[in-house]
Structures are given as structure tokens and as C-alpha cells.
Amino acid sequence: MEPLIELSSVVLPLIRDNVDTDAIIPAAYMRSLATDPATGLFGRWRYRADGSDDPDFVLNDPRYRGTRILLSGANFGCGSSRENAVWALERYGIRCVIALGFSDIFHENCFKNGVLPIVAAPRDHERLVQLCTQAQPAVARIDVKGSTIATAGGDTLHFDLDQRKRALLMNGTDEIDVTLASGARIREFRKRHRRDKPWLYANGDRQ
């Protein structure tokens, strides 16, 4: 996972609530492991029926080309647990989503892929929407270590990010390696748990 320390880009405004993961990547773009998930990003909104780009959809607006930061509304990433939604954003180049809130599974999936989900306070969100929906696209700079968003308007907005998650992002940590390093502790737990609740461990022997 590529470490995420700071990020600066124009902010892509997709200001609507409840952007679900079926919208972020429709199931039809998940039919092969070889498909680049970025091609499915917002697949139903981004393309016209003939497959060409829909110029009315914000992602196709040349002013936002190269964006790395997405700004949306409440409850972003609700619905299906498909991690393809985060893969699609990340492969497209988006490493930070700012929203009023996220679904639990999407939020977790972000951290596994080096994408920072920022829950913006309502006042900060309002300010960002105002800045980022002008005719002139707005640039923002995200500082992961300091937990700040610096806007082109001169604001410095703070967001909450817990220590452990910050470290995961900044170090690009593989969590499986971290857990495997606790192998002795896990084995000890399983030994005791198996003694107390053997029926949870018996199935492997009765197939």
C-alpha cells in the first residue's frame, strides 16, 4: 500500500447524499479480475447509453482532470460491501473522500487501500461545498499528520483521525503482517477458546 502523507489537488464536487457502492461501481464492471476498476467508477453516471462520456457528469469535466480529492454529501459508500468501490476510486487517482458521513464498511475498506475518508463537521462541509462548487475549481491540501485540510480560500479545517489509522495510512502498513506478528498471542487465545467452546472448532473433522 502506498503511504499517504499529504495530498494536494483540485476537489471534485459530487454533492449528493447516499452515494451507494452500486453507484460508485456497478456490478457489471465487476465481472472480471482483469478489468481495471477505474473504468467502472461511477459507471452509470459517467457514460451515456452508447458508452461515450457524458459531458454533464462532473467527473468528465476537464477542469477536474487529475483530481485526487472527492467531496460528497452524507452517508457516502452505503450499501454493498464491495471493496471494488474503493479500488475504483483509488485506481482513478482519488486518495481522499470528504463527506458528512460514511457507511461503516466503506470507511473500513478505505483504510485498507490507502484512501483517507474524512468526516467533515457540518460547518466545514458547508464551507467546502461553497468553495468547491464555484466556476473556478478549488484546490485543497490535505495533511494527514496534522489532520488538516488547507483550502484555497485560506481556511485550515481540522478533522478527526485516530492514531492507529493515521499510522496505517502514513506507513502504508500491511495489517496482516502486524496481526501475524501476534501469532503467539492468537495461538494462546485459540487454545483456551477451543478448550472452552470445542464445538466451534470441530467442523473441520466432520466433512
Next chain:
Amino acid sequence: MLQGLHSADVTRRDAPPRSLLAKIWDDHMIDDLGGGVDLLQVDRHVLQEVSSAAAFQALRQSGRSVAAPGQTYATQDHILSTLPNRTETSFAGGVEFIRFLRRNCNDYGITLFDVDDPRQGIVHVVAAELGIALPGCTFVCGDSHTATLGAFGALSWGIGTSEVGHVLATQTLTQEKPRPLRIHIDGTLARNVTPKDIILRVIREHGITAGVGHAIEYAGSTVTAMTMEGRMTICNMSIEMGARFGFIAPDDTTFDYLHGRPFAPQDRAWDAALASWRALKSDPGAAFVRSLSLDVGTLKPQVSWGTTPADVVDIDASVPDLESVAGGRREAMQKALAYMGLAPGQRLEGLPVDVVFIGSCTNARLSDLRAAAALIGGRKVAPRVRALVVPGSTSVRRAAEREGIDRIFTNAGFEWRAAGCSMCLAINDDAVPPGARAVSTSNRNFEGRQGPGARTHLASPLTAVASALAGSIADPSRLA
């Protein structure tokens, strides 16, 4: 040491009362990682072909192995065809995933319910009927509807593919502890009103974010009186309220259902398990961050009109007026109505439908199909309506065939399909055509969920059957 007794099961006299969530959580907590995140032991991990594929790719690349294949199961359900005589190639787009899951299960020693296995079916349906999900266990799957199995008093939740990889490699998961929320459901359901109507009503009332960060415990007299299959329907849609976890304390209904199931404990192991399971309930006085309640005595069949699972009304009601909706919500509502081809204030009953889908992990168990078939009464599916019944598992399909339910459906003009997720998410070729209106027993009415441009109305199996016969959205109680 006494079998089946562990300190986490015993409420000490001086210990503070604990919720069921806390009891199961504490019993699986290996380590406190800080920031409200714990490392948890996973007792049951069930894989499906689509969300597991990239996890196995990564596992292979890293040279790691599967930590506990004996606690891991797999089924083919999402992308395979549901044509009655399907093979793995019937839907060509799914072959890569189906074969890869087979190879992975073979290489790592994982029990697979393969395409032609009599145990095959939708992961949440088969995990119940095979006795894989057990009270008090931690159960995960790379699918957001995994809370279905919370009906057994399990802590059961949906995870992403990276998490699937983490569980494969370690049989553990790092997980943020959710906050306990309790929903009391009381009252006796009227005829033709089902658990699906209850959960739609709950989501309608509390919204699609009420459960974010929470684990929902469903309780109350209605839940206590409910069958396991009804309880599964309720827990299934917890995620539509935003909750990753939804569960019900196990009781004799749970134990009776599980007894003798193929992967449930047997004989002396059963006795030990049962003794432990009886302690699985929230203590009196246990703290919940929120407690909600619903009286279902006067509940009517529910049907969705919009593009979120909270956009729901009584079947005899109309789409809300724009004036009744607050400013910010109004624009979203206009967008939803335009997508759905509806006008504010329009009545839903009598609206012509093109497709009726009876299936999915929400409503494709045997009791759903029995109730749906019983309503048909020799009538026929209306002309120009395509109606499908997709059983939740091959075993449900076969049991229904033994009872003659398949013929009741096919004689009426329904398609009788093979088991799978099918038109719920349209990742295979079962899709609602663009602009077509569907009544669906599934769980999501998002834009494009059942196919590009599909217009989904979520409802119970009874409302679905009534609508198929009438050719329009219909109240099962007013079937002509």
C-alpha cells in the same frame, strides 16, 4: 474444568450488566489495539466467489496460507447463472470467479458448496440451513447482508475483500466496537403482513443511517414469536439502516432449528453448546445507546417508492408530497421520483409492473416460497409480466419441489430458477430491463441496482405474488 463454561459466560454478582453484544465481543477479544479497535477471533468465515477472488490472489502472491480451513466454508452464489439446468459456463461472465474459488478451496482444504452440490445456495441461506452459524459465534463473510445470521444470536457481519484476506491468513479481524442499539418489536401481525414489512417499516421510520456505527439487537414479543426464517429476514436488512451487525438473542426456537443440522454440534457437544448458549442474552439493566420500539399490530404491507430503502409507504398510501419534505431532501426526492417515473402524491397500488422477482437472501427461504405459492390459488401471472422465483438454495429448491410448490408457480406462469443471488444485484445476466418497473423481494432499490435504469419497488413475497397476478402493485389482502 466444566465444559462449556467460560468466565465470559458467567454474570458475576458484582459485575455490571452486559448486553449480548458485549458478551460475545468479550468472548472473542484477543487484543485491544487502541482507538476503539480490537483484534477479534473469527469462528466462522464463509466465502463467495466474487468478493473472495482478489483476497485469494493476494494470499497467493504473499505466499501466506489459510490459517483455519476447518472454520472456513465457501459457496458459489453471486455470479453463476440461475437457469434451471445451468452449468458453470451458462453465464460466461462468471466462469473465471467460479473456477478460481473451486481451485482455491481445493488448494487450501476449504469445504465448498459448488455449482452442482446439493448444499449450494446463497451464502446466508446455506449457512443457516447447514448449521454453520451458531449462537455466540463470530461469523463473517465478504457480503454486506451477513447480519442475516445474527438471527442465531451470532455476532455476524459483512466485510470487505481486504478483510476477507485478513481472516483467511489469520482467522482474526481488527474491528471497531459498535455501539449497542435495541429495537423492541411488539404486537401480532395481521394476515398477509410479514417480517419483511416489519423491517421495511423500521427503516422507513428511522432512516438509512440510524444504524451506522451500531449493532442492532432486535427484541420484543413479535420477535420472540417469530420463526427463524422470519428472524433472518429482519436481521438481513440491518445494513439498510446502516448497521453492520443485527442480531436476536437465541432461544428454544433457535435451538430447535439448529438441532441435527449437518454442521451443528451433535450429541455431547450439543449438550455442552446448549448449556453455554442459554446464557446468551442481554442482562437486565444492560446499557444501550438507543432503544427504539415499534408496535406492528396495525402494520400494513409496505412497499418502497424511491431509491433508498427508507423511501417506503403503506401499500394503500401515495408517494409523499414534495411539500411534506424538508428543503435539502426535496431535491433528492425529485431526483428519485424522476428515476422511478413517479409523481409526488401518486398512488402506488395499481401501478403497472413489468417484472416480479421473488428471491434473494432476504426472502427466498422455504417459508417465503410456501406463503407466496399459497396465495396464488390457481390464478395466473398477468400478461406481459415476467415473474421469477429464485430459491435461496438448492436445498430450498428441492424441498419446494417435493411439496409441489414449483408446479404451483410454473402453472401460474412464474419461471422456476436455480438458486443464487440473481436479480437482487444483477451481476449475472438476471437483470430488470432499462426503465422497467419491478416488484422485488430483495433488499436494495438503489438506482441501477437491478440493472441499468431498473425501477425497483421493495416488498414482501406476498405483495410480490399479488402484484404478479394483478399485473400492477397490489395488496395481497385485496387479491381479486
